[in-house]
Amino acid sequence: MAEPQFNAPTRADAGVPTSGVIHVRTRLTADFTVIANALAQRRGSAVTIGVAAYISSLPDGTPVSIAALCEHFTEGEILISRALRELESAGYLERRRERGPGGAIRTRTYFYDVPGGGAPTPPRPRKPRPSAAQEPPATPTAPLTPEPEATADACPTAPPLADADEQAITILASLRILDPRLILSHRDVAELAPAVSKWLAAGVGPAQITRALTTRLPDRLLTRPARILAFRLGEAPLPVPAPAAPAAPVGPAAPPGPPPVLPWRTCHGCDRAFRSATGGRCRDCRAAASGEALRAAC
Numbered sequence: 264m265a266e267p268q269f270n271a272p273t274r275a276d277a278g279v280p281t282s283g284v285i286h287v288r289t290r291l292t293a294d295f296t297v298i299a300n301a302l303a304q305r306r307g308s309a310v311t312i313g314v315a316a317y318i319s320s321l322p323d324g325t326p327v328s329i330a331a332l333c334e335h336f337t338e339g340e341i342l343i344s345r346a347l348r349e350l351e352s353a354g355y356l357e358r359r360r361e362r363g364p365g366g367a368i369r370t371r372t373y374f375y376d377v378p379g380g381g382a383p384t385p386p387r388p389r390k391p392r393p394s395a396a397q398e399p400p401a402t403p404t405a406p407l408t409p410e411p412e413a414t415a416d417a418c419p420t421a422p423p424l425a426d427a428d429e430q431a432i433t434i435l436a437s438l439r440i441l442d443p444r445l446i447l448s449h450r451d452v453a454e455l456a457p458a459v460s461k462w463l464a465a466g467v468g469p470a471q472i473t474r475a476l477t478t479r480l481p482d483r484l485l486t487r488p489a490r491i492l493a494f495r496l497g498e499a500p501l502p503v504p505a506p507a508a509p510a511a512p513v514g515p516a517a518p519p520g521p522p523p524v525l526p527w528r529t530c531h532g533c534d535r536a537f538r539s540a541t542g543g544r545c546r547d548c549r550a551a552a553s554g555e556a557l558r559a560a561c
Contacts, residue, residue, distance in 0.1 A: 354378025427456035
C-alpha cells in the first residue's frame with residue numbers, strides 16, 4: 264500500500280489575521296531603539312518620522328544639524344529642515360540657547376521620547392571619596408539649597424521689531440528680491456536691524472549695504488541665512504571723517520586797501536600826459552603805430 268501524501272495546505276492558526284501585516288518578532292538584546300507608538304504612527308510626513316527615528320538612535324553628543332542630516336539622508340535641505348520644524352512644533356525636539364563657559368552663547372538640541380518633557384540637568388563630576396583613615400569627622404552642616412536651573416528665559420532675546428529702524432527693516436526685507444534664498448523671519452529682522460542702523464549711521468547708503476550683504480554668497484546655504492548676514496554686519500564701518508575747518512587768521516583781518524595810483528607819464532609820440540607804470544607811448548599812439556605796421560606788411 265502506498266504511503267500517504269500530505270498535499271493539502273497547512274491550516275492557518277486561529278489567532279493569525281486573515282489580511283494585513285503579520286509580524287515576525289525577534290527579541291533584541293543589543294543595538295536597538297525604543298520608540299513610542301505615538302511617534303512611529305504619527306500621521307504626516309514619512310521623512311519626519313524617519314528623521315525622528317534616526318535622531319532617537321544616535322548617542323548623546325552626535326551632531327544633528329541640517330548639514331549633518333543631509334549627509335546621512337538622500338532628501339535635500341528643504342525636506343530635512345521641514346521635518347525638524349514639524350518635530351519642534353510637536354514637542355519632540357527643542358533648541359535652547361544656553362550660556363557656556365566664558366560667556367559664549369551656544370545652541371543645544373534636546374530630543375524627547377514623549378513631547379513636553381523637561382531638559383535633563385547635566386550631571387556634575389563626582390569627587391573622589393576619601394578612605395576611612397583620611398575621612399574627617401562628621402560635622403553638622405546646614406542643608407544645601409538647590410541651585411536654580413538655567414532656563415531659556417535667561418538667554419538674551421531679540422529686540423521687538425516695532426522698535427527697529429524702518430529703513431533698516433526695509434533693507435533687510437528687500438534682500439529676497441536680489442536673492443530668493445535670503446528670506447528672513449520677524450525674529451531675524453529684529454536681530455539684524457540694529458546692526459544695519461549702525462551702518463546707516465556711519466554714512467553707508469542702502470544700496471551699498473544691500474551690495475555688501477548679497478555679493479559672493481555661497482552656492483548652498485546649509486545654515487540659516489541670518490547667520491551669514493550677521494557675520495557680515497558684525498562690525499560697523501568707520502564713519503566718514505568731517506571736512507577740516509579752515510584755519511582762522513591769527514590777527515584781525517585788515518580791510519582791503521584802494522588800488523595803487525600810477526604816476527603820470529608823457530607820451531613819446533604826442534607829448535600827451537597819461538598814467539602808466541613804465542612810460543612810453545599812450546594808447547592812441549600805440550594803436551596808430553600798430554596800424555601802420557600792419558599796412559606796411561600788406
